[in-house]
Amino acid sequence: MSVAHAASPVPSAAPPLGGLRALAAGLRELAREQAAGVLGVVVATRGSTYRKPGALILLDARGVRVGVLSGGCLEAELEARAQAVLAHGAAAPALFDTSGDEDRVFGSGTGCGGSTRLLLLPLPPAQAPLREALLAADERGLALTLALDALGAGTARLDGDDAHVYRFDRHGAPAVAAALPEPAFELTIRPSRRLLLLGAGPETRPLLQLTRLLGWRVELLERRERWLRYADDGGLDAVHHAGPDALPQLLAATRLDAALVMHHNFDLDARGLALLAAAAPPYIGLLGPAARRDELLAGLDPTAREALAPRLHAPVGLPLGGEGAEAIALAIAAQLQARFADDERRR
Numbered sequence: 471m472s473v474a475h476a477a478s479p480v481p482s483a484a485p486p487l488g489g490l491r492a493l494a495a496g497l498r499e500l501a502r503e504q505a506a507g508v509l510g511v512v513v514a515t516r517g518s519t520y521r522k523p524g525a526l527i528l529l530d531a532r533g534v535r536v537g538v539l540s541g542g543c544l545e546a547e548l549e550a551r552a553q554a555v556l557a558h559g560a561a562a563p564a565l566f567d568t569s570g571d572e573d574r575v576f577g578s579g580t581g582c583g584g585s586t587r588l589l590l591l592p593l594p595p596a597q598a599p600l601r602e603a604l605l606a607a608d609e610r611g612l613a614l615t616l617a618l619d620a621l622g623a624g625t626a627r628l629d630g631d632d633a634h635v636y637r638f639d640r641h642g643a644p645a646v647a648a649a650l651p652e653p654a655f656e657l658t659i660r661p662s663r664r665l666l667l668l669g670a671g672p673e674t675r676p677l678l679q680l681t682r683l684l685g686w687r688v689e690l691l692e693r694r695e696r697w698l699r700y701a702d703d704g705g706l707d708a709v710h711h712a713g714p715d716a717l718p719q720l721l722a723a724t725r726l727d728a729a730l731v732m733h734h735n736f737d738l739d740a741r742g743l744a745l746l747a748a749a750a751p752p753y754i755g756l757l758g759p760a761a762r763r764d765e766l767l768a769g770l771d772p773t774a775r776e777a778l779a780p781r782l783h784a785p786v787g788l789p790l791g792g793e794g795a796e797a798i799a800l801a802i803a804a805q806l807q808a809r810f811a812d813d814e815r816r817r
Contacts, residue, residue: 489685490662494608496528496536497601500593505530507593508552509600510539510564513618513655517569517584524657529590531556539566539586548588555590561622561640564588589622589655592642599644600626603636604659611661611687611725617653624653662687663810664726666751668714668742669733670700673757676799678704684807689724691716697734714741721749728753728806730786740766747774753809754778755786755802783809 487495500507510527520540527537529552539548544566551564567585593601603626607614610628618624623645626636639645665681667674667690674690681688682705689708692698701709710720714733729751731742739756743766746754756763763784767775787801788808 486683487685488683490526490608490659491682491685491687493526493528493536494605497593497605500528500530500535500595501601504595506556506559506595507535507601508555509591509593509604510537510548510552511589511591511616511618511657512539512586513589513657514587515584519584519586521586523655524659526659539588544568544586552590555592559592559594559641561589561591561642563620563622564590589618591618591622591638592640594642597644598642599636599638600642603628607659607661611664613661614659616655616657616659618655618657619651620654623650625650663728663806664724665689665806666691666720666724666726666729668692668717668729668731668746669735669738670694670697671732671734671757672700672795673732673798673802674700675702675704676796677802678706680799680803681806684803686806691720714738714745717742717745717749721751726751727810728755730755730757730802732757732786736762736766740769743767743778744770744774747777752781753783753806754781755805756782756784757786757798759785 486492497507508529510529512521512523512525515522520538525537527539527548528535529549533549534545539545547566548564551562555562565585565587569583569585591600603614607628612631613629615627615629616624622640623638628634637645637647637650639649663686665686665688667688670690670692678688678701687707689710690701690706691710691712691714692701693711693713698709710716729746731739731746731754733739733742734757739758743756747770756766767778770778783805786805787798788804790797790801790804792800
């Protein structure tokens with residue numbers, strides 16, 4: 471059975487989303503409601519700040535819809551400025567400076583010691599190229615490059631799709647190329663991370679709850695009906711009703727950041743590891759104790775062991791302590807977050 475035909479959509483009863491996936495869901499809701507919105511884009515920071523360049527916040531007439539700018543101390547001012555953008559229908563800059571003593575006494579009182587510069591960009595209810603670009607990037611799992619001028623006009627380009635450029639003016643409406651000045655800011659919005667679970671078990675549902683909140687896309691490769699029940703209502707993006715032998719076809723069609731081998735079955739795990747050795751995911755996790763890991767690796771040929779060595783995390787998860795499915799899920803999610811946040815810091 472081909473993986474393409476084996477994948478099935480997952481029911482909508484699922485834990486809440488976070489990260490860019492939550493932002494995309496908010497954009498879709500505004501589009502369905504035919505309501506205007508404002509996208510806050512952090513374009514520059516100095517000193518200690520809660521968010522960094524490239525961070526996005528979605529606001530509407532009621533206030534912040536998705537995302538945060540601070541720990542809560544700056545949101546009221548941000549919402550007031552977004553209301554002005556909604557009223558006038560034009561982009562506006564915003565600077566939040568908490569670096570001075572006067573801010574500690576007379577301003578937000580945070581004492582954070584930094585400044586955050588944003589552009590507040592209108593998203594019209596009808597045609598909004600920036601909204602379309604963000605949704606296209608989310609659906610296709612591609613990075614998005616934003617080039618913005620100081621007044622809030624600009625372009626959005628999807629990674630690898632040079633044929634289609636989304637152009638918008640400072641009112642958020644479609645613009646022609648000749649009307650856009652040189653950009654003052656260029657930012658890359660990274661796509662949501664993608665995780666594949668090879669097998670399901672008691673850890674699956676709590677792991678899905680955590681990874682959804684972190685904004686990950688998660689798919690499951692599992693054909694055993696009894697084990698599939700562990701993933702019910704967890705919020706999977708797709709289920710592939712197949713065993714490990716379907717992995718090469720799936721990987722050929724999907725960009726993957728991480729894979730977790732967790733069949734709770736020695737032979738299936740061995741097959742999964744052998745196939746992943748020849749695949750590209752930069753992170754591979756293996757559930758189970760160290761002695762089981764060593765026995766699994768001993769059964770692989772030396773070339774496969776060498777290919778796995780720099781990417782394999784086994785036993786998977788940070789050593790946080792605790793026991794049971796929830797503690798294991800937390801340890802895995804924490805290791806994934808640490809691993810890929812470190813990648814972002816190095817860029």
